[in-house]
Amino acid sequence: MAKLLFQRVADEARPPAILGRPGCGPPDYFTEVLLDDLVKSGAWLDLELKxxxxxxxxxxxxxxxxxxxxxxxxxxxxxxxxxxxxxxxVDLESLRGMRVYHDEPYFR
Structure with a gap:
C-alpha cells in the first residue's frame, strides 16, 4: 500500500520527522507540528514531496x-x-492552483 503524503514527508525528510509526535497538541494539528519539526530541524526534502x-x-x-x-x-x-x-x-506562487491528493486517515 502506498504511503500517504504526510507519512512520506515525515519518513523521507532528512533528518526524518515523527508524524503525530505524542504530546504535541490536538491530533487535528499533526500537519502543523510536522511542518514546525521540519523547519526546526532544517530538514531537506525532495521537491517531489516538498x-x-x-x-x-x-x-x-x-x-x-x-x-x-x-x-x-x-x-x-x-x-x-x-x-x-x-x-x-520552492517558489510558493508557483504552487497556486496545484491539485494535491492527500488523505488524513492517520488520526481518523
Missing part, C-alpha cells in the same frame, strides 16, 4: 488572509515561508 506538501497551505482559502491574532496561524505562516526558502527552494 512542492505538494507546501501547496496544501498555499491553496488553503485562508492562506492569503490569515488571522494574525491567532498565534498558531502566525507560526504556520512563518513556517511555510521558512520551509519554502530552505534548500531546495
Amino acid at each position: 512542492r505538494p506538501f507546501l501547496a496544501l497551505w498555499v491553496n488553503d482559502e485562508d492562506f492569503d488572509f490569515p488571522d494574525w491574532n491567532d498565534p498558531l496561524i502566525a507560526i504556520d505562516q512563518a513556517n511555510v515561508r521558512k520551509f519554502a526558502a530552505m534548500d531546495p527552494v
